[in-house]
Amino acid sequence: MGHLRSAGRWARGLVALTVTAASTLAAITAVAGPAAAGQLKPAITAGKPKLGDVCTSADLGTRHPIIKSADVAPTVTHFKGWYVTEGSTGNQSVNTNTTETISVSVGLNGTVQGSFAVETLGSVGASLGLNVQVNYTSTSSTSTSVTWNFRTPGYYGLYKGTKKVTGTYGSLNCNRVQQGDGSWALKWTEGPDSGSYTTFTTLEEGAVRCEDKVPANSIMAKAQGLLDCGSPAATAKQPAGPVPSAKADRAKHDADNAAKAAKSVKATQAAKPAPRAALNCQSGVYRIHVPGKPLNWSAPLLANDGIRLRESNWTSAHLDNWRLCNVTERNGVIEASLWNWGNGGCATIPADIANREQAYLTTATCAEDDLQRFYFYRDVPGSSKIGLQNKYTGSMLGHDRYADGELIRQYSSGRQDGTGTYTLTAV
Structure with a gap:
């Protein structure tokens, strides 16, 4: 029994x-x-x-x-x-x-x-x-x-x-x-x-x-x-x-x-150094704006800082200018690296905090690394609105509140209030 x-x-x-x-x-x-x-x-x-x-x-x-x-x-x-x-x-x-x-x-x-x-x-x-x-x-x-x-x-x-x-x-x-x-x-x-x-x-x-x-x-x-x-x-x-x-x-x-x-x-795997990447970037230069607002993504001045919402031209260093590099498209979804004109780095989620909810986005030396690859979800033609997702973590990008200096962060389900929607605006 x-x-x-x-x-x-x-x-x-x-x-x-x-x-x-x-x-x-x-x-x-x-x-x-x-x-x-x-x-x-x-x-x-x-x-x-x-x-x-x-x-x-x-x-x-x-x-x-x-x-x-x-x-x-x-x-x-x-x-x-x-x-x-x-x-x-x-x-x-x-x-x-x-x-x-x-x-x-x-x-x-x-x-x-x-x-x-x-x-x-x-x-x-x-x-x-x-x-x-x-x-x-x-x-x-x-x-x-x-x-x-x-x-x-x-x-x-x-x-x-x-x-x-x-x-x-x-x-x-x-x-x-x-x-x-x-x-x-x-x-x-x-x-x-x-x-x-x-x-x-x-x-x-x-x-x-x-x-x-x-x-x-x-x-x-x-x-x-x-x-x-x-x-x-x-x-x-x-x-x-x-x-x-x-x-x-x-x-x-x-x-x-x-x-x-x-x-x-x-x-x-942890012991392998990240290889340096040779990027094939598109000629277009973009700002990543909050729709209908003056703030957009700007790369950090300091290496240990993150990408933040700033007003356009808050510096003369092109830190708010981005290029799409190594672009591919599958089933209507663009995959690309984001190269910053101002500091020469690529947008990335830091590896040591990539497993955290609300880990911040920053820039680092460009490498063939999925932490530096992003999916772009687009609005219908005629609209420049996009949503962005990190390829490695699967998390969507957004911000906690609309304010100057606010960090861009990852959210596993995205921001349900719409604050993860941006516009990709040609400069």
Whole structure:
């Protein structure tokens, strides 16, 4: 007979997600994985855009997530094989070993930053019909105990586990679209940026034996698979206490090796210097204005400062003049680097704060680096209004308030009040 219970202390902080909208989910099914894959289902949320909906120029600087795939895999995070003899039944506390640590993350940053990440995970939960973690947390990476009432002697697997949810997402961005009659309109389209996410459901803990009949593709079944039920340890009479488990030890060994490999790759990537880039810039020179206002983007005078809103010609150094360089276009979305005439640097999000919501925009030596690449979303022809998105972080650019000296910053979902919409004005 199998046993399980929900670890109540882990349930705290989970968001009970109501059925929400997401247009494109109706026709998408989850990607099959090693365990049971989650079935994405359509959801409806008032006020959330869907692919093909009409948008306005105020939406040029905003974005919303779309869930492209999801995989739900029952996962054992802690395990211990335990032999119970006659006379040793009753309540016992057993220390389990970590077999896998799951951390909640969205995108490249290994964490959950900003409203876009929370909205992404909320959409995942609503689409799968699961309560998932929507804020940064992780399962325990250290040994934890399971207290259990053993009623009969036997060979048990004590475990803690959860449903690990992974997948990919894209984004909806407002951009101009040419219609069948040749006219233009602003609509929500799928943007070029995408990424992956990881989250998990409520943790369970329990005990299971080799002879128990358990549901397929369940957390309990995963734990039973770690018991080495065909081994001599499972059938021989043993003293009460821990039983060696080759599968559990191997799972922990594999998890440790994967973590070490990921750390090594990250260290190697961090050690590579950014190459110097030879830019191919267009001849046009532009100011990036706040629509209908006199303030525009101006590069910093000091290396440790950021790009700020300033009045045109506040200096004679052309710090408010920009060129578009290494320009490409795909599906109506321009990708370019922004080179500043005044200081010769390229607009960038500083690498050491790129994972932060509201990280400021600055300039640096031009390099072939996605932190220096930006997507431009445009209004219909005849309008110079644009929205800008950093290619590496996926965040939209905007400002907190309209004021001289205000920094330009990144916002994961953009500025919903329209302050992420600018005009690209030829000088």
